[in-house]
Amino acid sequence: MELQMNGTALKAFMAEHFPQVADDFRVLAVRPGEITLEMAVGESHLRPGGTISGPAMFALADVAVYLALLAVIGPKALAVTTNSSMDFLRKPAAGRPLRAEARILKLGRVLAVGDVLIFSEGCAEPVARASLTYSIPPERK
Amino acid sequence: MELQMNGTALKAFMAEHFPQVADDFRVLAVRPGEITLEMAVGESHLRPGGTISGPAMFALADVAVYLALLAVIGPKALAVTTNSSMDFLRKPAAGRPLRAEARILKLGRVLAVGDVLIFSEGCAEPVARASLTYSIPPERK
Amino acid sequence: MELQMNGTALKAFMAEHFPQVADDFRVLAVRPGEITLEMAVGESHLRPGGTISGPAMFALADVAVYLALLAVIGPKALAVTTNSSMDFLRKPAAGRPLRAEARILKLGRVLAVGDVLIFSEGCAEPVARASLTYSIPPERK
């Protein structure tokens, strides 16, 4: 796997294709097959008991593996998630950003699989784990 | 399983505990261990290619099984999702509401498990499938 | 979906391709996109506390959805499982056969997805739930 897009290119891709949510995310590091992504946590992500909503953490996991994938296959907005599994392990701190550490486990011709750990700032143990599968659209010729 | 909360009670619960998203959802039917829930699809749920985002469909699946569970255990806002798996099967129609049909498969003392099919209005086949596990908080005495 | 293989054809396929385990399984009913499959439970499937092992129940889930798929796509031994998720809901009775009720939720060109409930004889509620994805090999031309 070689890097086709760096952090700046990923940021520009997000701003163009996912303008509603692009500002929530910040690429902290990207290497071939690996990414570290931060998500700012706003009011809309919170839930009863001061915790962060499941869908907000799902969104972070999904975007993290998606960007780790795009970084090595190039900008293909139409790659789609076909499967996910996620474990919610601990309650994240409500006022702190979340950090995702994702890696690509398989990069096939039509399917890619990655997994991700999510951390809450200030806590050494992960707050969630997820694995995701993406279907890669065939090249248009 | 007996019904502790009907559609009106579930709606009031959502409005109180999840004010950011309560208006997106409408309980179409609720029976012991089963619920049919509709989600309006807005601009913020859309993605490149005119499809509905994975996190939006995850949110619907999560809320549907959660409400099916609360309907039989009563209003416990602190029940939390511990695990989910989800398959994204087909591209939903962008401008149409989604409908979730959820059922409770196990209602234990500390864990409950349910699954759900999601349909896009006008399409007979499901656009997504999910299963979710919830941890039920112990009764305060 | 139309039926390409009936119960007799599925049994012959199992005997040819999976001789080690074919005798454990019995097709009780097959319709387009649906199958009911019984698994005899032997000593090798048991675990401490008199329960049935997770791998034995996984095998039943996997075979059930696989046969439901083959029944509509024809005998393709090289279809492979790419993803599974499974919830173990209740302790099955040790000395009783298990029954799987599987259905195909998506039959695409390269991927098929199905889910399955597993029942223990004499108990109305499911003992396990699983969903599985299969990669369908391209036609040789």
Place this chain on the structure above:
Amino acid sequence: MELQMNGTALKAFMAEHFPQVADDFRVLAVRPGEITLEMAVGESHLRPGGTISGPAMFALADVAVYLALLAVIGPKALAVTTNSSMDFLRKPAAGRPLRAEARILKLGRVLAVGDVLIFSEGCAEPVARASLTYSIPPERK
């Protein structure tokens, strides 16, 4: 997490509680929250096309996380798997042993979660990934 059982203790536990399969497994390394486990691959694990069956890989994943858990909580045969998700990434080599590298991500009072990568001897990339949840039985008093 502290180590309550070393490799020798885990081997003795397997021989006592899982005599049917204990000889298939060999603990290569165990540390608090981590284990490396090898599984010999026999005729009964093979499938059409010379690959290793899904249930055999599931069994390895399940045993690996289970032993990683027992190593830190002590010998509790009645801990049971409640959920699993697994991705089958590549075809393992038929005649080679499999190696599982498992880690505990959460060790709670009633639930533990771990994940695992499975490698086929001679291949640097994983052939499968799994995550598993176990319910820990309460202490008898």
